Amino acid sequence: MLRIGIPRGLLYYQYYPLWSTFFQEMGMEVVTSNPTSKAIMAAGSARMVAETCLPVKVYCGHVIELVGKCDYLFIPAIRSIQKNVYNCSKFLGLPDLIKAVVPKCPPIIDVDIDVSKGKVSLHPSSYEIGRWIKPRPKREKEAAKLAWESHLAYIKAMESEMVSPLEYLSGQKPSLASQGNEHFTVALIGHPYNIYDEFITHRIIHRLNTLGARVVLPEMAGRDLLAAGVVKVVGRPYWTYEDEIVGAGGHYLDADVDGVVAIVSFGCGPDSTMIDVVQRYARRPGARPLLTLTIDEHTGEAGMVTRLEAFLDMVARKARRRSA
Amino acid sequence: MRITIPHIGNMYIAFRSMFNGVGVEMVVPPPTSKKTLSLGVKYSPEFVCLPFKLTLGNFIEALDMGAEVLIQAGGPGLCRYGYYARDQEKILKDLGYSFEMVTTELFESKIVGVANLAKRLSNNAPFTRIASAMRFGMAKIAAMDDIERTVHQVRARELQKGTATRLYREAVQAIDDAQDGRTLKSVTKDYTGRLRAVPMNTEIEPLIVGIMGEFFIVLDPFSNMDVEIELGKLGVEVRRSAYVSHWLKFSLFLNAFGISEKDRIHQAAQPYLKRDVGGDGWESIGEPILHRGEYDGMVHLAPFTCMPEIIAQNIMPTIKDRLPVLTITCDEQMGRSGMLTRLEAFVDLLWKKRTSRQMERAPEGRVFSVGLK
Structure with missing residues (x-):
């Protein structure tokens, strides 16, 4: 059986159920790298120009781990998934970037996904992938349909059952849904590949829980509210994943939460301006308190915890005053 | 209505004559200086790229001079430059300025968009007058x-x-x-x-060094610390493919007919980077391949954290058979002497390369004089 490698980084957290279902239905074995570790991060950072942002370095580390363990790598070049809204350069160049920096890199299945150029349905892309796979036990169309269904199930679970992507993907028992005896709620916003990577953000969800906060995530707000958040703060979206920062910020800063924690990675092009827009929005009277944490490969755990504690002390005080 | 446009090199000269031609007053911001930079840095997000900081500084200085309409490039499909206008508008409004921000959306509607913009700004001047001013x-x-x-x-x-x-x-x-x-x-x-x-x-037959990289930094001598003049002082002839006139001609007229000046560069880049990554990343891969045999080396300019150029920088070392490239990352921390040292070392290296190539080809016993003093 052919083995297809899907690195546990970047868009893994959005599309793993979709991709893995598709490839399994096509009769392939799906191989994933282990959760991020110090060794993975170090291997990735060592192969890349220093300025590159942390999530891409981590992704590269995951690819290095998959070398020799799979026959193909699946790294799509996602240019746009909405008309005239484009993705960051690093997603566009990702297949070529990985091919250049990873030694002995397996062949990369690098389909273009560009809605702005008229590739509106999934099928052209799935046929393109199908061309790589021989022999084909099932038609791409059926596989794509099943894959899409599992993607919708994933989105629904996050939205209505309050499952965090991390729990869904690892098959853990949902813990966020059952939480509730805490005194206050904190929204955690940022790109999924940052906030759900337990290594680079030092298990921030768990940490917020132990500090007494109930955590809500961008996915739980649902796509419509996130899109409305973008419109409210900046108007038409510019970046593909703008809803994860600006949308979630716009939504939660006005929502019924006690505070918002934003995670951005240093050197991230889109985030550099998006987080500024969110911070300015947070300065309006009546907006919820916002804490922005910038991460890179040197982020110390202690420094992060100290700031979270200080922020939560402040949030707790505010929450008490409000309920009194 | 007093309008202003941030500086890119000497572009203000053309813009001023264009706007004066249709009877619109243009406030030219003071030439970009250390003061502009520190104003920009002070009010910009921390790790945004240098052009954002400089253009923000220009806007602040122009607003202090009485500008009312700010023009900034925009439109989808760029790098984060397309986002500049949104964030800068918020920053300047937070600083208490009142103005109107106009984005060009140049890439969507080409020449018609620019003409329409000029018409709107000039209180309905006739198109003939706009055309001749442009x-x-x-x-x-x-x-x-x-x-x-x-x-x-x-x-x-x-x-x-x-x-x-x-x-x-x-x-x-x-x-x-x-x-x-x-x-x-x-x-x-x-x-x-x-x-x-x-x-x-x-x-002497001077070394030929190409300049490539991010458009703004390449064209703005303040951002690149006059890299072209400094190379000239070292006896190097500079070539570059980014000229504003060239770029305007294509992006306003010819691209609409499917003619792209960059096809050759993109074809050269194909084996290493298959698709456009926004900004000038694709070109930065193609140029050192396309110009081998023609130039001696290339200087690659990029602002710190520039996404397309980071892609290019990561891929560059794996390209076989390309020109030597010196990458210079520009931001507010950059020092002139650090850049000069690297340019000198690079030029020395290129001379050595050229001499050894000539030695290989030279008939025995013949001595070549080179321009290294």
Whole structure:
């Protein structure tokens, strides 16, 4: 059986159920790298120009781990998934970037996904992938349909059952849904590949829980509210994943939460301006308190915890005053 | 309505003549300076790229001079430059300025979009007048670019260093002062002639170094710390494919007919980078491959954290059979002497490469003189 490698980084957290279902239905074995570790991060950072942002370095580390363990790598070049809204350069160049920096890199299945150029349905892309796979036990169309269904199930679970992507993907028992005896709620916003990577953000969800906060995530707000958040703060979206920062910020800063924690990675092009827009929005009277944490490969755990504690002390005080 | 446009090199000359031609007053921000930079840095997000900080600084200085309408590039499909206008508008409003921000959306509607924008800003001036003002503005850009090409050749060979640069500054001033097409033509001819007459060392064959990278940094001498002048001082002839006149011609007219000036560069880049990554990343991969055999090396300029150029930088080392490339990352922390040291080392290396190549080809016993002093 052919083995297809899907690195546990970047868009893994959005599309793993979709991709893995598709490839399994096509009769392939799906191989994933282990959760991020110090060794993975170090291997990735060592192969890349220093300025590159942390999530891409981590992704590269995951690819290095998959070398020799799979026959193909699946790294799509996602240019746009909405008309005239484009993705960051690093997603566009990702297949070529990985091919250049990873030694002995397996062949990369690098389909273009560009809605702005008229590739509106999934099928052209799935046929393109199908061309790589021989022999084909099932038609791409059926596989794509099943894959899409599992993607919708994933989105629904996050939205209505309050499952965090991390729990869904690892098959853990949902813990966020059952939480509730805490005194206050904190929204955690940022790109999924940052906030759900337990290594680079030092298990921030768990940490917020132990500090007494109930955590809500961008996915739980649902796509419509996130899109409305973008419109409210900046108007038409510019970046593909703008809803994860600006949308979630716009939504939660006005929502019924006690505070918002934003995670951005240093050197991230889109985030550099998006987080500024969110911070300015947070300065309006009546907006919820916002804490922005910038991460890179040197982020110390202690420094992060100290700031979270200080922020939560402040949030707790505010929450008490409000309920009194 | 007093409008303003942030600086990119000498572009303000063309914009001012365009807007004056249709009866709109343009506030030219003070030349980009350390003060502009520190203003920009102070109010910009921390790790945004240098052009954001500089253009924000220009806007602040122009607003203090009474500008009411700010023009910034925009539109989808760029790198984060397309996001500048949104964030800068919020920053400046938070600082208490009142103004209108206009984005060009140049990439969506080409020449028609620009003309419509001019029409709106000029209180409905007739299109004929707008067309002639635009043509004259573009003629000024073309004139400056022509002179610059000559300057690059002269600078590397002139006996008295600094002559070409001085003449270039005079020429830019004269082009700025020109009020009609005829004056512009005679000014161009005059200065081209004077540049050709500068006493030059005709015996040396200077190194040829290409400049490539992010458009703004390449075209803005303040951001790149006059890298072209400094290379010229080291006796290097500079070539570059990014000229504003060239770019305007294609992005406003020819691209609409499916003609792209960059096809050759993109084809050269194909084996290493299959698709456009926004900004100028694709070109930065293609140029050192395309120009091998023609140039001796290339200097690659990029602002710190520039996404497309980071892609290019990561891929570059794996390209076989390309020109040597020196990457210079520009931001507010950059120091001139650090850059000079690296340029000198790079130029030394290129001379060694050229000499050893000539030695290989030389018949026995013949000694070659090179321009290294």
